[in-house]
Amino acid sequence: xxxxxxxxxxxxxxxxxxxxxxxxxxxxxxxxxxxxxxxxxxxxxxxxxxxxxxxxxxxxxxxxxxxxxxxxxxxxxxxx
Numbered sequence: 001x002x003x004x005x006x007x008x009x010x011x012x013x014x015x016x017x018x019x020x021x022x023x024x025x026x027x028x029x030x031x032x033x034x035x036x037x038x039x040x041x042x043x044x045x046x047x048x049x050x051x052x053x054x055x056x057x058x059x060x061x062x063x064x065x066x067x068x069x070x071x072x073x074x075x076x077x078x079x080x
Contacts, residue, residue: 007078 012023019026020041029038035054039047053059063069 009023012026016023016026019038021029021038026038029035039050042050053063
């Protein structure tokens with residue numbers, strides 16, 4: 001199921017605000033595969049946690065299967 005454009009815009013705005021990056025720049029970085037670029041404004045500790053998570057497929061799978069992640073996904077997809 002694909003996220004609606006308005007939902008994606010809201011998510012990019014929210015995440016961009018947390019990272020100190022414009023939503024447009026965040027979208028460009030993510031679409032071009034520059035995740036490190038998008039994460040450069042994160043606190044170093046948080047960025048390191050994210051990198052470790054992304055490098056470990058088992059941890060990623062656990063995260064994606066967590067009830068909180070599923071609830072967030074459903075909320076973003078308009079199922080709640």
